[in-house]
Amino acid sequence: MHLAGKKITLAVTGSIAAYKTPQLVRLLVKAGAEVRVITTRAAEDFVSPLALATVSKHPVYSNVADGAAWNNHVELGRWADAMLVAPCSANTLAKMANGICDNLVCAVYLSAICPVFVAPAMDEDMWLHTSTKNNLDKVRSYGNQIIPVAHGELASGLVGEGRMAEPEELVSHLEGYFQKKNNSPLKGNHVLVTAGPTYERIDPVRFIGNFSTGKMGIAIAEVLAEQGAKVTLILGPTHLRTLNPSITTISVESAEEMYNTCMHAFQDADIAILSAAVADYKPTERAPEKIKKQGGTLDIKLTKNKDILATLGGLKKDGQLLVGFALETTNELNHATEKMERKKADMIVLNSLKDTGAGFGHDTNKVTLIDKTGYKAELPLMSKQAVAEAIVNHISLLRDAEKTI
Ligand code: CTP
Secondary structure, three states, rough: OOOOEEEEEEEEEEOOHHHEEEEEEEHHOOOOOOOOOOOOOHHHHHOOOOHHHHHHOOOOOOOOEOOOOOOOOOHHHHHHOOOOOOOOOOOHHHHHHHHOOHHHHHHHHHOOOOOEEEEEEOOOOHHHHHHHHHHHHHHHHHOOEEEEEEEEEEEOOOEEEEEEEOHHHHHHHHHHHHHHHOOOOHHHEEEEEEEEEEEEEEEEEEEEEEOOOOHHHHHHHHHHHOOOOEEEEEEOOOOOOOOOOOHHHHHHHHHHHHHHHHHHHHOOOOOEEEOOOOEEEEEEOOOOOOOOOOOOOOOOOEEEEEOOOHHHHHHHHOOOEEEEEEEEEOOOOHOOOHHHHHOOOOEEEEEEEOOOOOOOOOEEEOOEEEEOOOEEEOOOOOEEEHHHHHHHHHHHHHHHHHOOO
């Protein structure tokens, strides 16, 4: 029922399990989904494109170009509400892990802006190989969801791990994803998210800034949008962008601009998540012309910026939820808890810079969630996508709890 009207791009690759995909398509169509199938060349040795075209009621594509006609992979990647790679061979998995783009399936995968589900299928020895495990970890760390393999009889005649999950299980996995999305308590909420650094101008060509890229905040905005929230992303200067249509991005440069934009957006926000690395100080005076080299030292007088989190904490009305971030290097838990109380936030995400792979610019992060009820959870090193999901899930729980009080 949760698949009704959903658009699914199914990518079939070269594994014996491909023979099950016409049945998979039938089940998806029966559940109300609209399905487009693409295949690799190798998949066609195991399943007939005609069978897939018949059950999906649409042509099946396997090449980026058919003669003079170009199959628009960007369109296929953007059309879908979810992409399912099933079966995903060891070869395609390796390509996905490394951004290789030598066929239509890889091109669509790289262009997809929807969640991607991967159902691996291979013989047990291949499945257990270290390179497969590393590829799987990489593909997972990009935010894709891996559907676990099953144990059973394999194409080699051996019995072990590596069978593709059965079509019914794949369908229920997708159903579960859309159910969560449709039933999220955040659906329809207006959420304000700040992300990225701020630049404080010294003169027309120089600024004070920091190394934040906004990756964590953008991941949070995307998870919220996936759960049906209406997101306003107030983004400091960064090259990163989001293409999600449910996210309205407002680009700002300085802490003052971010402050003013937040004050406006907070008025009708249900939740504000302040992940931006806001500069604490700005130059007291901005030089109108480029500052020329002078003696051996240069003094720049700085003035404190207004604290957005603390101001919103003071303005917060009943029913509004405020989430801050803290980056601490000593006595982390105490400082973060004190920050939450002082700034009147409902929850703090404590960032660690000490762990390898965590912090500015990395694809992974390690955080501790703290909330006003005394809850504390130290999460392991995870992809920023997975951290974003954990943060959003905890916010949903807080929101649910507030509603039932
Ligand atoms: N923050 C903000 N406005 C500022 C500075 C920080 O909204 N001018 C927010 C950040 O987005 C983050 C939280 O406050 O959510 C914590 O920022 P941090 O700089 O660690 O806090 P400070 O209170 O400045 O504490 P410290 O003494 O550690 O610098």
